[in-house]
Amino acid sequence: MALQDGVDGAESRSRRRRRWPWITGGIVVGLIVIGTVTGGGKKDGDAKNPTPSSAAGEPSKSADSSKSVSAAKPKAKPVAETVLSESGSGIKSTAKFKVDGDWDLRYSYDCSAFGMQGNFIVQEGGSPLGALYLNELGKSGADVTHLHDGGTRFLEINSTCSWKISVIDVP
Template sequence: MAFQDPDGQAARPPRRRRRWPWIVGGIVAFFVVVGIIGAATDSGKKDDDAKPAPAGTVAAPSESAAASKPAPEVKPSAAVKPKPKAKPVAKVVLSESGSGVKSTAKFHVDGDWDLKYSYDCADFGMAGNFIVKEGGNPLGELYLNELGKGKSDVTHLHDGGTRFLEVNSTCSWKIDVIDVP
């Protein structure tokens, strides 16, 4: 049986208002307000609150961390200090001396290396030439080309690998190749 209005037409049943959009909107508004209040409280903290704890002490966990899980008990005597890593040590991988022309033995350097050198032309009686270049390649890298009565110095190089050197000098000389970690 259908409802009819006085004109004889079928009447629509009364329309119910939907409540769920209002409920969902209220919940969303609640969380937005809580988020705004929480953000305002966090930004209002002073810088003094963020200072690191002095060495040897254990910092207290924040309130939210304390609520989620208990903090483990740490005794000062049980604290373990990490061992400092040993610094890699530079090592001499080649040491040669002589006068005149000489090819060195092969040596290996991992990356950076130093070429420490000295030459002395006192026996020659005048200024002499001291040349050190990459061995085995006529167009190889020229590491040193000095002209003088003598000198001691270090050249820093950055191309590791296995190599040998060719030394050419009219003077007496000494070279050390140092693998720098």
């Protein structure tokens, strides 16, 4: 029986040796199939639009990458623009200015030369009943008023104080 055990042992070893090439081949084929189905690690854009290799060793650019670079440029934000700056004392009508929509009226006044509190009034020009934008009483002051009615306008200032105003067109 020892001889038969030796033959059986050699036969089982040779069967084992013959199985490994089949198992290894099956694994390799399985990996190839999985790689083909999943795209082999390429992105969707790479599989649809493969880039040809360029001559002279220069990197090639695909049409998609140039689009994404140009699309990534941020749009320039509109900038606030000062459309009127005036200063003076007493009563004055300003030049006409145009604002598109929202605008800021920045102002300051100083009544120290007057010796006491003074009045500072700014209203829309052109009508005795024009919109009253500011009416302040004090020795001095400064602030900004936000307005929301665009168009072509001018202002009438009435004050016993020295003053400065500016109109900023806010985009």
